[in-house]
Structure formats: structure tokens, C-alpha cells
Amino acid sequence: MTTRLRSTPIPGTRDSYTGVDFNLGFHIRHYDLELNYRVEPNRLEGTANLQLVTWKDLDQLTLDLMPNMTVRRITVADSKAREITVARFRQSNDKLRVNFAETVPVDSAFTLVIRYAGTPRPRRTAWGEIGWEELENGSLVASQPNGAPSWFPCDDTPDEKATYDIAITADHPYTVVCNGDLVEKKRQSSTTRWHYRTRHPMATYLATVQVGEFQHLDLGGRCDAWVPAELVADARRELADQDEMLNLYEKLFGEYPFARYTVVVTEDELEIPLEAQGLSIFGANHMRTAGRWERLIAHELSHQWFGNSLGLAQWNDIWLNEGFACYAEWLWFEHRGRAIEESTRHHYDELAKKPADLLLGDPGPEDMFDDRVYKRGALTVHALRVLLGDAAFFEAIRNYIASGTHGIVEPVDLRRELYKLHPQAEVDEVLHAWLDNLELPEYPL
Ligand SMILES: [Zn+2]
Known part of the structure; x- marks a missing residue:
């Protein structure tokens, strides 16, 4: 399955939200992680097999990996056209830098085999501690937006989706839960190997391992x-x-x-x-x-639907995740008998009491998880529903979802589906008022 590529160009060389430099020159198509996890000392070790394809000639490449995960060895497997050799590698500034012995030509497909080990711990960020976290009795992984390098080497940006095999061997009596289907569970004397497979492309921040009783x-x-x-x-x-x-x-x-x-x-x-x-x-x-x-x-x-199947091209568009997810809450309550206007009016009034200094279309890293992104985002969705009427609105939303399934979306994808069912000027007027202005628009009637 191929991931649909983004419609806007890569915005420079650094993610303006996470501050992390992009890893340019290649795509990772599949991650195959074979890991051992010992709960008591919180020790993770194993091998990450990264299936890559280059989109330009490469003398070297970078991956994201936290320094507490130490790389021991990197080799190359499955290179079809020619021999590819890793000359050296080093870890610095949360990056793993790999130099090749000779230039790897564009369109080369091969597997980087990375052996590594360490004590996983969450990444300290402006949004709190994210990534692999040790619990009282087990561990969890929650990486939004950039915690994935706390436990595996990766290209940690939301628009670079890949498929995954994640196999984790852990002590009894722990259960390991990962994304995708459990394809094999193999009991050994004191451990069990849990092998999960994700057939659908997934962003790194959504990859997870849950260990517990x-x-x-x-x-x-x-x-x-x-x-x-x-x-x-x-x-x-x-x-x-x-x-x-x-x-x-x-x-x-x-x-x-x-x-x-x-x-x-x-x-x-x-x-x-x-x-x-x-x-x-x-x-x-x-x-x-x-x-x-x-x-x-x-x-x-x-x-x-909103965030996982329909991934973001860039964090600037976080309202596409959280606005729709918040509106989905109100749709559930509507289904249970609470009129949608009751939810929207209440939250509109609450929002009106808060400072109007957040730009929904690009809230900035500090405010990306601000409650106003959720509520103003949901009210934006509601304003579109009021504009189009229920039948056209839900048809447009279903078309938007269908066109972006298992890919990535941007506001332009939503606009395109709305334009098909409603005059463009009116759609643009509503979206402009809610996304591109600080001031709270009038309550949608
Ligand atoms: Zn959410």
C-alpha cells in the first residue's frame, strides 16, 4: 500500500513545531522491530530493521534517536542493485548519523539493520514527558508529537507513514499490546514473544507498546x-x-x-x-x-478517523485532528439526545470568555494542545455544518475521509470536498473567519 504524498512542499529543513531537523533524502517504507524488554530493570534491547528507499543520492543520512538508546552496530541488508556499506555512525543531539562508504544512488532500496539497547525514558518537551514511560508495574508509550525516538530509531515526522512489524519479548506474567494484529504469541520458558503487524501506514508518534498485567x-x-x-x-x-x-x-x-x-x-x-x-x-x-x-x-x-487514518502533513494543522475529535464528542451526545446546539452554544460562550489570541489555522507549538484548538476547531466544523446543511455536510465529510484514508491530509483536502457541494466563496468566508483570524466569529446560526 502506498501512502499518498503531501500536496505542499516540505516546509524547509526543520519542523517549526517540534524544532527537530527533518531527515531528508529517503523514505522509510517499513519498520521491523525485534525487541526484548525486561520490566524490572526497565531495559530495552534489540534490532530495528528499517526498509528505506532513497529519493536522492546520499553520502549520509540521519534518523531520530534519543541518546539513552545506544546503537551498537549498523549493517545493510537486502540491497538489490549494488553493495551498500556503512562506513561509520555516531549519535549526537538526538540524531543518529550514518555515513556510507560510497554514495548511495537515488532510488536505492535497502534495509538498515540497527542493533541498539538502553534504558528507555520519556523525552522532556514543552508538552510534558512523552514517549516510553516506565509505570509502577509495566510501561506505556505515548509519543505525540515527537516521543517515538525514545524507543526506536525512526524518521519522526507525522507525514512519513510506514507499515510496522513490532515483536517484543517480555517476562511472564506481562502482556504486551502493540498496534495492529497479533500475528504470533510464542511462549518460552520464562518469557513470551508478542508479534504484532500493522498493515496500514502509521505515523511514528502513533506507534505504541503497552506492557502490564x-x-x-x-x-x-x-x-x-x-x-x-x-x-x-x-x-x-x-x-x-x-x-x-x-x-x-x-x-x-x-x-x-x-x-x-x-x-x-x-x-x-x-x-x-x-x-x-x-x-x-x-x-x-x-x-x-x-x-x-x-x-x-x-x-x-x-x-x-481524524489523526490516525487521516494523518497530518504538518503539526500546524492540528485542528484537523482535535477539532474533528472534539466535534465527534458532541455528535455522540447528539446521538444520545442532547441537541447539538446545546453543546455548541455552551462551548461558544466558554470560548468567548477566553483571550482571543490563538490563530486556529497555525496556533504555534506552545498552543498546539491548548483547549481552544479543540473547541474553536469543533465550532469551525459546526459552522461548516450550519452552512452546508446536514445532508451535504456529512457527505462532504465522508468524501474528505474517503479521499484521505490511510494517507495524510491538509486543509486544502477538506476545502476541495466542501467546494464540490457548496459555493466556494461562502466556504472560504467561513473557514477564513475561523482559521485565519484571532477574533471569535459570530455564533453560527
Ligand atoms: Zn484528541
């Missing part, structure tokens, strides 16, 4: 959960609507983009739930308060 919970339909034993009854109650939510979103947005949807509940408390491709991670606290987190249970599921 879990029980499996069937939530009906295509939904299931992995839950600590003491939380099974709570999770069964709190997640009772998960399958109904999936069916509602499928009706509104089109076919669920993955084979299954899995919820992982950690023994630890988590400040916020976290999204990954094909699964979401909730804390113990989110299961203990009856009904309080219903909106986030819906929100995280909707990210499977």
Missing part, C-alpha cells in the same frame, strides 16, 4: 480492552458503549479504518487518555468515576 475484556463488535484485574468491573461499565460509538461514527464518517479497536487501561492514573493507531490508553482514574469520561471515550475513538 492485564485481563482481556471483550467489548462487543470490533472492540476489546486490556485491563488490570481489579478494574475489570469498572472498565466493563465505563466502556459499555464503545461498540455503539464505533457504529455511530461508522455511519457518520464511513467505514472504521482498522480491523479492531482496543482500549488499554493502565494500573497507574493518567492525566489524560492517549491515542495510538488502533488503540487508546486510559488511566485507572478514568474508569473509576461513573460516566465522567464518556466524552473522552468517544473522543479517542474518533481519532482513529
Whole structure:
């Protein structure tokens, strides 16, 4: 499966949101990670096989990897046309730099085999600690936006999607949950090897490994959960609507983009739930308060369409993820009987009390996860619904989703689908008011 390429050029050589330099000159098509994880010393070691194809002649390349993950050896496999040899490599400034013995020509396909080991720990960022995090009894990975290099060498930018095989060997009695399908589970004397495969292209920040002592919970339909034993009854109650939510979103947005949807509940408390491709991670606290987190249970599921299947070309467009996911919360409540205007009016009034100094179309790194991105983003979606009317609006949204499935999207992709069903000038007027101005537009009626 090929990933649709972005329609705008690469914006320079550095991600203006994460501050990380792009790794230019190649695409990674597939990651094959074969890892051992020992829970007690929090020790991760193994091999990352990166299937690359070059898009220009390369004497050297860079990958993203945190310094606590030490590379021991890099070799080249599967090079078809000619011998490719790694001359040397070094790690500095959160980058792994690989120099080749001779120039690798454009359009070369080969596999970099990277052996590495270390104590994984989260990356400290302006958005908190992200990436691989040790828990009281296990670990979790939540990498948005740039935590993936905390546990594997990668090209860590949202528009570079790839497929994955992730195999992790861990001690008994731990369960390992990753993205995709469990293709093999092999018990050895004191360990089990869990092998997951992701057939659909995935952004690095959505790759995840959850390690804990879990029980499996069937939530009906295509939904299931992995839950600590003491939380099974709570999770069964709190997640009772998960399958109904999936069916509602499928009706509104089109076919669920993955084979299954899995919820992982950690023994630890988590400040916020976290999204990954094909699964979401909730804390113990989110299961203990009856009904309080219903909106986030819906929100995280909707990210499977908005954010995971439809990936971002650049973080500037974060509202395409969070605006739609927040609106999906209100659509769920609408389905349950609360008029959409009740949600939109309430949040519009709340937003009107806050400073109008956030540009939704490009909020900047400091405000990319600001609550106003979510609420103003959702109200933008609602303004489009009011403009087009329900039938045309949902048709446009389904077309937008269908055209971007398992690829990446930009605002221009949404505009294109809206123009097909409504005069362009009116669509542009609404989007301009909500995205490109600081001032809060009038409430959409
Ligand atoms: Zn979200």
C-alpha cells in the first residue's frame, strides 16, 4: 500500500513545531522491530530493521534517536542493485548519523539493520514527558508529537507513514499490546514473544507498546480492552458503549479504518487518555468515576478517523485532528439526545470568555494542545455544518475521509470536498473567519 504524498512542499529543513531537523533524502517504507524488554530493570534491547528507499543520492543520512538508546552496530541488508556499506555512525543531539562508504544512488532500496539497547525514558518537551514511560508495574508509550525516538530509531515526522512489524519479548506474567494484529504469541520458558503487524501506514508518534498485567475484556463488535484485574468491573461499565460509538461514527464518517479497536487501561492514573493507531490508553482514574469520561471515550475513538487514518502533513494543522475529535464528542451526545446546539452554544460562550489570541489555522507549538484548538476547531466544523446543511455536510465529510484514508491530509483536502457541494466563496468566508483570524466569529446560526 502506498501512502499518498503531501500536496505542499516540505516546509524547509526543520519542523517549526517540534524544532527537530527533518531527515531528508529517503523514505522509510517499513519498520521491523525485534525487541526484548525486561520490566524490572526497565531495559530495552534489540534490532530495528528499517526498509528505506532513497529519493536522492546520499553520502549520509540521519534518523531520530534519543541518546539513552545506544546503537551498537549498523549493517545493510537486502540491497538489490549494488553493495551498500556503512562506513561509520555516531549519535549526537538526538540524531543518529550514518555515513556510507560510497554514495548511495537515488532510488536505492535497502534495509538498515540497527542493533541498539538502553534504558528507555520519556523525552522532556514543552508538552510534558512523552514517549516510553516506565509505570509502577509495566510501561506505556505515548509519543505525540515527537516521543517515538525514545524507543526506536525512526524518521519522526507525522507525514512519513510506514507499515510496522513490532515483536517484543517480555517476562511472564506481562502482556504486551502493540498496534495492529497479533500475528504470533510464542511462549518460552520464562518469557513470551508478542508479534504484532500493522498493515496500514502509521505515523511514528502513533506507534505504541503497552506492557502490564492485564485481563482481556471483550467489548462487543470490533472492540476489546486490556485491563488490570481489579478494574475489570469498572472498565466493563465505563466502556459499555464503545461498540455503539464505533457504529455511530461508522455511519457518520464511513467505514472504521482498522480491523479492531482496543482500549488499554493502565494500573497507574493518567492525566489524560492517549491515542495510538488502533488503540487508546486510559488511566485507572478514568474508569473509576461513573460516566465522567464518556466524552473522552468517544473522543479517542474518533481519532482513529481524524489523526490516525487521516494523518497530518504538518503539526500546524492540528485542528484537523482535535477539532474533528472534539466535534465527534458532541455528535455522540447528539446521538444520545442532547441537541447539538446545546453543546455548541455552551462551548461558544466558554470560548468567548477566553483571550482571543490563538490563530486556529497555525496556533504555534506552545498552543498546539491548548483547549481552544479543540473547541474553536469543533465550532469551525459546526459552522461548516450550519452552512452546508446536514445532508451535504456529512457527505462532504465522508468524501474528505474517503479521499484521505490511510494517507495524510491538509486543509486544502477538506476545502476541495466542501467546494464540490457548496459555493466556494461562502466556504472560504467561513473557514477564513475561523482559521485565519484571532477574533471569535459570530455564533453560527
Ligand atoms: Zn484528541
